[in-house]
Amino acid sequence: xxxxxxxxxxxxxxxxxxxxxxxxxxxxxxxxxxxxxxxxxxxxxxxxxxxxxxxxxxxxxxxxxxxxxxxxxxxxxxxxxxxxxxxxxxxxxxxxxxxxxxxxxxxxxxxxxxxxxxxxxxxxxxxxxxxxxxxxxxxxxxxxxxxxxxxxxxxxxxxxxxxxxxxxxxxxxxxxxxxxxxxxxxxxxxxxxxxxxxxxxxxxxxxxxxxxxxxxxxxxxxxxxxxxx
Numbered sequence: 123x124x125x126x127x128x129x130x131x132x133x134x135x136x137x138x139x140x141x142x143x144x145x146x147x148x149x150x151x152x153x154x155x156x157x158x159x160x161x162x163x164x165x166x167x168x169x170x171x172x173x174x175x176x177x178x179x180x181x182x183x184x185x186x187x188x189x190x191x192x193x194x195x196x197x198x199x200x201x202x203x204x205x206x207x208x209x210x211x212x213x214x215x216x217x218x219x220x221x222x223x224x225x226x227x228x229x230x231x232x233x234x235x236x237x238x239x240x241x242x243x244x245x246x247x248x249x250x251x252x253x254x255x256x257x258x259x260x261x262x263x264x265x266x267x268x269x270x271x272x273x274x275x276x277x278x279x280x281x282x283x284x285x286x287x288x289x290x291x292x293x294x295x296x297x298x299x300x301x302x303x304x305x306x307x308x309x310x311x312x313x314x315x316x317x318x319x320x321x322x323x324x325x326x327x328x329x330x331x332x333x334x335x336x337x338x339x340x341x342x343x344x345x346x347x348x349x350x351x
Contacts, residue, residue: 195308202269202313203238208347211235213258218246220340231255234343238271238311242342249338252282255330255346262289262324263350267317268296270330271345275305275312280337284316287327294323300336311344325350 176184202208216231225246233241234257245253268284283298297316306312328348332341 191308195306199309199311199313202347205347205349207266207351208269208349209259209261209263210237211257211346211348212260214243214346215256216243216245217252217254220244220246222246234346236345238345240273240344242273242344245332245334245341247334248340249335251334253332253334253341255332255343256327257329257346257348258327259325259348262326263348264323265296265321265325265348265350266319267315267349268328269347269349270314270343271311271347272314272341272343273311274339274342275307276337276339277332277341277343278303278305278312278314280332280334280341281314281330282333282336283329283331285329285331286321286325287329288321288323289326293329294321296321320350 176187179187211234214231214234219225219231220229228241229244231243234243234255243255247253265286268286270278270281272278279301281301281303284296285293286296287293296318301314303312303314325348328346330343330346334341
């Protein structure tokens with residue numbers, strides 16, 4: 123028996139043992155899936171039901187929402203009308219009046235004097251240049267707010283400046299820019315309101331400037347308040 127045969131015979135049992143040896147493989151790692159996030163809850167309405175797109179609301183929900191909006195508007199307007207620190211304009215003049223040299227009484231600036239009554243001033247331009255409405259008040263005050271009442275809400279988009287006149291006759295700019303007040307569809311009027319720090323001087327008049335080309339159409343104003351003490 124040669125050396126090669128002897129070596130083969132010695133190795134055979136070892137090779138047979140290796141073939142029968144069980145190979146232990148690592149157990150697979152199982153990753154648990156994260157729980158799905160719960161959908162965000164829709165905001166609740168006053169009735170406790172969930173609010174959705176208005177198009178998906180029931181007729182009853184729409185009717186309730188409209189009544190709530192009307193109530194909110196009425197409460198706001200009543201608060202303004204009864205404000206003890208507010209006074210209505212006592213005089214008014216405008217840069218133009220619808221009808222030019224022969225305006226109708228229904229369009230005069232004088233219609234802005236006094237409380238809200240449906241009578242209005244109407245300017246004479248729809249989309250050209252600027253117009254101004256100057257309102258005088260019986261009691262000079264240190265002002266904190268002005269309110270302008272218009273029957274057609276989109277008119278407020280044309281207002282670009284509010285000026286306050288002091289006791290020396292000087293005009294001071296209280297606000298200027300692009301108006302963010304939109305048509306208030308909750309009621310029959312829109313209130314243009316601007317609040318500012320109390321003036322250090324007594325305010326006796328307020329002037330509003332309208333940029334006619336920002337919002338095309340005639341500009342109408344019903345009434346105006348000055349707030350202060």
